[in-house]
Amino acid sequence: MRVSNRTGKLFAGAHGRLEDRANNFTAIRIGFAFLVLAGHAIMLPMGLPVTGAFPEFVDGAVQFALDGFFILSGYMIAASLMRSGDMTHYALARVFRIFPGLIAAMLILWLVVGPLFTGLTPAQYWSAPETWLFPLLIVFQLDPQASLPGVFADHPLTDMNGPLWTIRYELLAYLAAGLLAAVGLFRNKWGILAIFAAAALLSDFELLMPYNGIGEGTLFAAARFGGAFMTGAVMFAWRDRIPLAPGWAVLLVLTAFILRDTPSSMIAGQIAMAYVTLWAGFARIPGRAGTAIRDVEDVSYGVYILHWPIGQMTLALFPGAGAALLFAVMVPGALVSGWLMRVGVEKPAMALKPQRRRAATSMPATAT
Secondary structure, X not given: OXXXXXXXXXXXXXXXXXXXXXXOHHHHHXXXXXXXXXXXXXXXXXXOOOXXXXXXXHHHHHHHHHHHHHHHHHHHHHHHHHHOOOHHHHHHHHHHHHHHHHHHHHHHXXXXXXXXXXXXXXXXXXXXXXXXXXXXXXXXXXXXXXXXXXXXXXXXXOOOXXXXXXXXXXXXXXXXXXXXXXXXXXXXXXXXXXXXXXXXXXXXXXXXXXXXXXXXXXXXXHHHHHHHHHHHHHHHHOHHHOOOOHHHHHHHXXXXXXXXXXXXXXXXXXXXXXXXXXHHHXXXXXXXXXXXXXXXXXXXXXXXXXXXXXXXHHHXXXXXXXXXXXXXXXXXXXXXXXXXXXXXXXXXXXXXXOOOOOOOOOOOHHHO
């Protein structure tokens, strides 16, 4: 009987409800952002490719963190679209979530960091076509990794803000989900399951027969992040059939490990990542520590889009700086600047969006 009871506890558990606002997802997103920061602290002084056992291990963890962002995004977007038909609110919520912070980061780079760290004279900097194209390339995601003339030109990586490349795919995921919701496919569990199946097949096919040619990187990233986004979405759509328990988490991780050298490795890893993330996200942490984790201010976006230029500026001020010094500077710098962006840009901007006109139930801020 004891074995049976223990087995039951390992494989039985409630899924959790976003409506209760009692989850750890904000803290998890912040953790993902700082994991990406750690990887970039290694990458900035080393350049690409990342080599060495520990740097490669950290870079692998960073890739899981990036998938984790899209998994949580898919989960929250599915929650929003399945519970409301207000597409105007959906579109405006996405715009106010992404663009104010993106524009603020662009202006800081363009008007402050660029002039201070360029090797050109002010006249040369402001007369260069690249300087005036920079805002358009960043805000419209035409070249999210654009450089400014003479800025960080002697660094291993000259990008002004390397992490911005994923925002393009986040916006594409928002757009695709909205369009699919408009025709009804993203509003019911069977439609979302069908889209997930298509995304999983694309992921498998891309690994089985990878496309080589113009836009190959874009296609791979779309297959990767589309699979992660839809894994999160299907987890929400079928939440009533998905208990969250440690036993299932272990089994899914083992399955992903077994499939690591097969065409199904990417989607299997994302399914395991999604399950573990949701299990941790809905885990009940008691006491003050749990309250602090659940109520933490969401600085993840600011940390994510500001840590790279902090690292680049540190490298410019201390040529030859290694990963340890960069990490020591980037962590507090990104935390403070991320908090300032949260309270000074993100929250005021999100307060400007109109209230949802019609909704079946109230949704947490992270989902809207």
